[in-house]
Amino acid sequence: xxxxxxxxxxxxxxxxxxxxxxxxxxxxxxxxxxxxxxxxxxxxxxxxxxxxxxxxxxxxxxxxxxxxxxxxxxxxxxxxxxxxxxxxxxxxxxxxxxxxxxxxxxxxxxxxxxxxxxxxxxxxxxxxxxxxxxxxxxxxxxxxxxxxxxxxxxxxxxxxxxxxxxxxxxxxxxxxxxxxxxxxxxxxxxxxxxxxx
Amino acid sequence: xxxxxxxxxxxxxxxxxxxxxxxxxxxxxxxxxxxxxxxxxxxxxxxxxxxxxxxxxxxxxxxxxxxxxxxxxxxxxxxxxxxxxx
Numbered sequence: 001x002x003x004x005x006x007x008x009x010x011x012x013x014x015x016x017x018x019x020x021x022x023x024x025x026x027x028x029x030x031x032x033x034x035x036x037x038x039x040x041x042x043x044x045x046x047x048x049x050x051x052x053x054x055x056x057x058x059x060x061x062x063x064x065x066x067x068x069x070x071x072x073x074x075x076x077x078x079x080x081x082x083x084x085x086x087x088x089x090x091x092x093x094x095x096x097x098x099x100x101x102x103x104x105x106x107x108x109x110x111x112x113x114x115x116x117x118x119x120x121x122x123x124x125x126x127x128x129x130x131x132x133x134x135x136x137x138x139x140x141x142x143x144x145x146x147x148x149x150x151x152x153x154x155x156x157x158x159x160x161x162x163x164x165x166x167x168x169x170x171x172x173x174x175x176x177x178x179x180x181x182x183x184x185x186x187x188x189x190x191x192x193x194x195x196x197x
Numbered sequence: 198x199x200x201x202x203x204x205x206x207x208x209x210x211x212x213x214x215x216x217x218x219x220x221x222x223x224x225x226x227x228x229x230x231x232x233x234x235x236x237x238x239x240x241x242x243x244x245x246x247x248x249x250x251x252x253x254x255x256x257x258x259x260x261x262x263x264x265x266x267x268x269x270x271x272x273x274x275x276x277x278x279x280x281x282x283x
Binding site for chain 2: 105106130132133134135182184186187190
C-alpha cells in the first residue's frame with residue numbers, strides 16, 4: 001500500500017495533509033513548514049514556508065540561517081522519514097508519539113547565497129540521499145519564490161528529473177544549498193537514556 | 198562463523214569509511230568503541246551498519262539498531278544474533 005491510514009483516511013502523499021499532521025512533535029511556534037507541494041516517498045519533497053514576525057524577531061527582520069536549516073530538516077528528513085515509517089507500520093504519526101522522537105543528527109555543508117526577510121515565501125527542494133534504520137540524509141536547496149505565485153499549481157506536474165536538476169524558472173532566487181542534512185526517528189527510551197548520560 | 202572472522206570482516210568494512218583513521222584499525226579488539234576509540238561520528242554509525250549488512254549478507258531490523266551499543270563486541274553479538282535468527 002502506498003501511504004498510511006490516519007483516522008480512517010488514506011494519506012497517499014504529504015501533499016494531502018498539513019505539516020502539523022505529520023510533524024506532531026513540533027509546536028506552532030517551532031513548526032517551520034507551511035505546505036507540501038510535491039512529494040515522492042522515496043525520492044524527495046517540495047515544501048514551502050513564509051517567515052513570520054515572530055521568526056525574525058530580534059534579528060533585523062531576517063530569517064536566520066539556522067532556521068533555514070531547521071525548516072529544511074523539518075520538511076525533508078523529519079517529514080519524509082515519518083511518512084515512510086507510518087507506511088511501513090501502517091499506523092498514524094500519533095501512534096508513534098510515545099515510541100520515538102524526531103532527532104536532528106548532523107549537518108554537512110551549508111552555503112548561504114542570499115537572505116530571506118519576513119513575509120518572503122520560500123520553497124525547499126529536498127532529495128533523499130540515504131535512508132536506513134529510520135535515519136535519513138537529504139541534500140537540497142532553498143529558493144525565494146516569485147511574489148504571488150500559486151505554488152500548488154506551479155509544482156503540479158513536478159517530477160524526479162526536475163528535482164534532481166533543481167529545474168525551476170529563473171524568477172526563483174537561490175538562497176542556500178544544503179548537504180548531508182541528517183535526521184533520525186530515535187526510540188524514545190534510548191533518547192532519554194543518552195540525554196541522561 | 199567465528200567471532201574473530203567477524204571482527205576481520207568488520208575491519209574490512211571500516212577500512213572503506215573515509216572518516217576513520219586507518220591507524221585506529223590496528224589492534225582492534227571486542228572492547229574497542231567506535232565512538233570513543235575510533236572517533237566515528239555517531240551519524241556515521243548507521244552508514245557503517247548498512248555496510249555491515251552487505252558484507253555479512255544479513256538484514257537488521259530497525260529495533261536491532263535502536264538497541265545497538267557502540268563497541269565492536271556489540272556489533273559482533275548482533276551479527277551472530279541475526280545470523281541465528283535468519
